[in-house]
Amino acid sequence: MSVQDVWKQFRIPHEKRTTVVDNIAAALSVFEGKRFSYEEFWALREVSFSLASGESLGIIGPNGSGKSTLLKVIAGIMKPDRGRIEAYGPMVPILELGVGFHGDLTVTENTLVYGVLMGIPRTEVKKRTADILEFAGLTNFADTRLKHLSTGMQVRLGFSIAIQTNSEIFLVDEALAVGDIEFQERCLDKFREFRKEGKSIVLVSHSLDLINSFCEKTLYLLSGNVKSFGESLKVTQQYLQDLRAKMALVAETVPKSPGTTKDDGGVNSAMIMGHNFPEKMRMGESFTAKVRVWNLGSTTWTKAKGYFFGFYGENPPVGPADWVPVDEFVSVQPGQDQEFTFTIIPVRPGTFTLRYKMVQKGVEWFGQSMNVHVTIVET
Numbered sequence: 543m544s545v546q547d548v549w550k551q552f553r554i555p556h557e558k559r560t561t562v563v564d565n566i567a568a569a570l571s572v573f574e575g576k577r578f579s580y581e582e583f584w585a586l587r588e589v590s591f592s593l594a595s596g597e598s599l600g601i602i603g604p605n606g607s608g609k610s611t612l613l614k615v616i617a618g619i620m621k622p623d624r625g626r627i628e629a630y631g632p633m634v635p636i637l638e639l640g641v642g643f644h645g646d647l648t649v650t651e652n653t654l655v656y657g658v659l660m661g662i663p664r665t666e667v668k669k670r671t672a673d674i675l676e677f678a679g680l681t682n683f684a685d686t687r688l689k690h691l692s693t694g695m696q697v698r699l700g701f702s703i704a705i706q707t708n709s710e711i712f713l714v715d716e717a718l719a720v721g722d723i724e725f726q727e728r729c730l731d732k733f734r735e736f737r738k739e740g741k742s743i744v745l746v747s748h749s750l751d752l753i754n755s756f757c758e759k760t761l762y763l764l765s766g767n768v769k770s771f772g773e774s775l776k777v778t779q780q781y782l783q784d785l786r787a788k789m790a791l792v793a794e795t796v797p798k799s800p801g802t803t804k805d806d807g808g809v810n811s812a813m814i815m816g817h818n819f820p821e822k823m824r825m826g827e828s829f830t831a832k833v834r835v836w837n838l839g840s841t842t843w844t845k846a847k848g849y850f851f852g853f854y855g856e857n858p859p860v861g862p863a864d865w866v867p868v869d870e871f872v873s874v875q876p877g878q879d880q881e882f883t884f885t886i887i888p889v890r891p892g893t894f895t896l897r898y899k900m901v902q903k904g905v906e907w908f909g910q911s912m913n914v915h916v917t918i919v920e921t
Contacts, residue, residue, distance in 0.1 A: 543593040548625030550586040585611045587766045598743040600753035602781055603763035609746045613713050631710030645689030652688050656703050670706055678702035693820045715746045748816035750778040782877050785838055814898050814912040823888050825918045836879040843874040852897040888918045
């Protein structure tokens with residue numbers, strides 16, 4: 543694969559048009575010679591790299607750095623404004639899984655339709671349906687209408703179908719964040735098979751351990767620009783150094799809780815880097831949240847009394863500012879990350895801030911928070 547001087551721009555409109563009248567008025571203003579007001583946003587700038595046959599690539603960077611946009615441009619879902627992309631072999635994008643599913647069709651029927659959309663011959667999809675459902679853990683739901691499955695189960699189905707394609711390059715955007723630990727291990731085993739077969743994986747992930755174990759090369763994006771590209775271990779170490787520097791600046795402006803020290807689990811050493819919250823969740827339906835936290839300090843987190851996540855905002859969807867305990871006691875070394883799992887039941891729509899804290903030796907340590915946008919829909 544060769545990516546040469548790729549640029550991608552989006553236009554962000556400043557006028558808000560929510561009704562038919564607003565859109566008609568805007569159209570008339572164009573005929574009158576008036577121009578829309580919008581902001582030009584370059585999501586990618588001068589992105590170049592090459593990948594040899596059989597090599598795998600990790601793409602890292604903070605949220606909003608252009609990682610998912612780059613994958614969509616490589617997949618041909620979006621066209622670059624400048625630059626050229628050449629892929630030597632068939633590709634399959636494992637990005638927005640489930641696009642093309644129909645809620646009123648059964649799991650088996652959706653498997654057939656989605657498989658054909660992914661380029662698998664109809665006869666082959668029929669032969670592989672049992673294996674696909676077994677891999678997704680949905681054998682018992684074969685005749686269930688898709689709309690009755692949770693979002694996570696639907697994404698698992700989409701992932702299980704996508705990996706059945708006869709492709710040489712797999713584009714993966716955080717798809718491994720879905721499902722339980724057992725399903726994730728099955729996915730990793732499948733990717734190991736792909737690597738042994740000489741296939742390439744282009745993987746976007748916040749898990750540096752995953753990137754280092756699967757990818758020979760890593761591309762570090764920052765604000766749409768290539769910050770670094772090369773051997774995975776060197777690039778991920780540079781990313782960690784940048785994060786530590788950023789968190790040190792945050793630590794100077796955020797008040798510390800009593801007993802918190804700058805280099806021992808304080809605000810500069812814990813950072814939420816990823817989560818599996820979907821854009822929509824059903825009201826009253828139990829949801830298993832997975833949140834990944836990085837230890838960016840210089841000391842190891844060991845035998846803590848508890849890990850907690852809290853939800854803040856004007857109208858948090860899971861209740862007012864309650865800390866949710868996580869029954870996991872782990873040892874996280876500096877530079878490593880840990881995925882925490884807990885269950886919530888959303889009760890209202892809203893945007894909330896997800897916070898993290900750890901209690902160790904009687905001291906509360908707070909990590910950097912993350913804004914999460916979730917819409918709750920009625921069942």
